[in-house]
Amino acid sequence: MAESRTIGITGGIGSGKSFVSAMLREGFGIPVYDCDAEAKRLTASDAEIRQKLISLVGQEVFCGQKLNKRLLADYLFSSPEKASSVNAIIHPAVLRDFMEWRTENSASPIVGLESAILYESGFDAKADVILFVDAPIDLRLHRAMLRDAASAEQVKARMQMQQPELHRAQADFIIDNSTDNPTKLQEQLATVVGHIAKQTSPLPRTKGRGKIKSE
Numbered sequence: 001m002a003e004s005r006t007i008g009i010t011g012g013i014g015s016g017k018s019f020v021s022a023m024l025r026e027g028f029g030i031p032v033y034d035c036d037a038e039a040k041r042l043t044a045s046d047a048e049i050r051q052k053l054i055s056l057v058g059q060e061v062f063c064g065q066k067l068n069k070r071l072l073a074d075y076l077f078s079s080p081e082k083a084s085s086v087n088a089i090i091h092p093a094v095l096r097d098f099m100e101w102r103t104e105n106s107a108s109p110i111v112g113l114e115s116a117i118l119y120e121s122g123f124d125a126k127a128d129v130i131l132f133v134d135a136p137i138d139l140r141l142h143r144a145m146l147r148d149a150a151s152a153e154q155v156k157a158r159m160q161m162q163q164p165e166l167h168r169a170q171a172d173f174i175i176d177n178s179t180d181n182p183t184k185l186q187e188q189l190a191t192v193v194g195h196i197a198k199q200t201s202p203l204p205r206t207k208g209r210g211k212i213k214s215e
Contacts, residue, residue, distance in 0.1 A: 004102060004111045005196055008127030010118035012164035013155065014140030014147070015133040016177040020185065021114045027186055028193050031105045032112030033098050035123065042093050043067050052089045077158045091121050098126065110196060119167055129196060132171035134164075135178045 007024075009032070011017045021032040043049050044067045053061050057075050061068050076086045098113065105111050118124045135143075137159070144155045168174065173192045177185060 004106055004108055005129075005199070006102065006127045007110060007112045007192070007196065008118050008124050008130040009112050009114040009133065010116065010124075010130065010167060010171070011133030011135075011175075011177075012137075012140055012162055013116065013159055014142070014144035015135045015164075016143070017114055017116065017133050020131070020133050020175060020177065020189070021112055023182070023185060023189055024112050024193075028110075028189065029108075030110050030112055030193070031108050032114055033101050035094055035098070035113065035115035035118075035121070038097055038101075039090050039094050040067065040069065042097060043072075043090060046093055049089055049093060053086070056085055056089065073158075077161055080161065083161060087117070087121065091123075094121075095123065095126075098123070110193065116162070119163075119170065124170075128199075129172040129192075130170065131173045131175055131192060132164075132168050133175045133177050134168060135176075139178060 007030070009017055009021055009024075018034070021034065024030040025032055043053065044065070050062065053072070057072065061072055061075075072086070076083045102111055113123060113127055115121060115123050118127070118130065124130060141152060141155055141159070144150065144158075145152060148155070173195075175185070175188050175192070
C-alpha cells in the first residue's frame, strides 16, 4: 500500500487553520492530525512531559492532574527562549505520536498535519505539500480575542512570536480565509485536494519553489 500524502496546514494566529482542517475532514474525508490538541493531550497524560514541565515552569503549571493552559501559554509566549525550552520537551513526543497516527490512517491516500508552528517545529519535513491559511491581521486579531477570551495586547504579543509572512512565502498553496464564506473556502480546498490527488510522486520540499495559489 502506498504511503499517505501529507498536507501540512499552517497559518498565523486567528487565520482559521482549525476551520480549514474541519472542512477537509467533513467535506473531503481527509483525516487531520491537530498538533495543538494532541500536544495538550500528551502534556496532560505523559508522566515524563509532566515532570519536565514542572521542573521548567513550576508546580503551578498543573492544577492537580489538569494542565494550566493559560499559565503555560503565557510562559511560552513571553520569550523565544522560553518557547524553545517548552517545545523541546513537547515536540519529540508529538512527532512520535503523529508518525504512529499516520500509520494507523494509511488507508487514506491523503492526511493532514495542522500546526501553527509547522516550520519552527520541523514538522514541515513530514509534509509533501504545505497549505498556508491567510487572513488580514485585524481579522485574525479579532478572531483570536474572541476564541481565547484574551486582550488585544495578549494576542499581539503572541503574533509577534510568529513569522506568517515568511511562512506564506514558503508555502505551496495559499488559502484565503478572509471572508468566513464556507462555499469559497470549499472551492479553494477542492482545487488543492484535486491537485494533490493527481500527483503520482512526492513533490520536492525545497524552500522557495513555485507556489500554487488557490484564490
